[in-house]
Amino acid sequence: MGGLDAGPVPDDEHDYSLWEKRVDALMVLCSSKGHFTVDGLRRALEDMGEDAFEKLSYYERWIEAVNRNLIEAGVYTTAELGEKMEQVKARGGTYGEAARG
Amino acid sequence: MRTMAPPGHVRTPFYLRGKHGVIERALGPFPNPEQTAYGLPGEARDLYRVRFTMAEVWGEAAENPDDLLEAEIFAHWLEPLDDSHAP
């Protein structure tokens, strides 16, 4: 996006929450174990398009990119993810309940 | 810098394509990200740091023409300036 017009640089900063740190950790661990490369993550992020950049937060994009690369690498299947997400949702309505801590 | 714009993942910013720069330093060979991005083994490609003037990159729109911009560019995105066959 170098050189495109844009407004002032935002001066807000936030502390990363636990789930964001976990996404970061999964990215580092899976790439260091050779399941994908940082280039694979960047490619997945780019393929998500402008819409995702506008609508999703940084680590929301990253977990989707990690997930895509893991499915492509054959670590688990889309169906396994779908089932697991249903189980997680059924545990409770908050992150703490669903993550069991 | 070459001007090609293929679809897919590359590490070459659009704003530098077709611009003239000088090599600041050679960084050595790295796996080609255009392959590793798709889960393929990356062939070794030479990577360079290339220096551009803001005047070259942005022309009349440059904020300060003498300021500099440097980026890492793989050899297959570079072509020699003294090549008389260059476009």
Added chain:
Amino acid sequence: MPHDHPDDPFHHEGISPSGHPYRKDDDTPLSYWQCMEIAVRELLIEKGVTTPAEVAAQIEAMDARSPANGAAVVARAWVDPAFKARLLADASAASREMGFDIGTLRLIAVENTPQVHNVIVCTLCSCYPRNLLGLPPDWYKSRAYRSRVVKEPRKVLAEFGVTLPEDTTIRVHDSTSEMRYIVLPMRPPGTEGMSEAELAALVTRDSMIGTGLPRRPA
């Protein structure tokens, strides 16, 4: 991909002890993406790719990295010319020499002088010397910073409160591929008698990205 999930992911709620807003966290409704994080993590554990302890240790290691690490490197370079030469020759090796675990990060230090001021950006994504400075600030990852600093660095720096002389050349480094960068800022005047630790306290995160200058001694 489900762009249409109803959760608004971008609520700032409350202020943390460090003065930064929290994003919604444990006690707010589970979002689609948080649900995916939990599911991906549990699948990775079930498949034997990682363990809960390994994830926790990785978070702890990342939390332990902060701009103080980079500040210590800068202060050493200010007081030790031989170290500075090693830093400019190979910033990864020089950082390891000080005991920082920077993994496989390939780090280049770029030196500010009265003639040259360096600024770091990644226009393609958000590459940052995270193994030395910790995770990047939100603005570093913003569209505005990434779009503008390669074209109008002086205007962007002015927004950060930094105005440079016209005859100082700005060198913007776009971290497009394998290297990560750290700025070695100029040692402020009036710091001649200060210890290395006192000097490190003057080195701000932004001064190592190039959007700031070190503090002046009180």
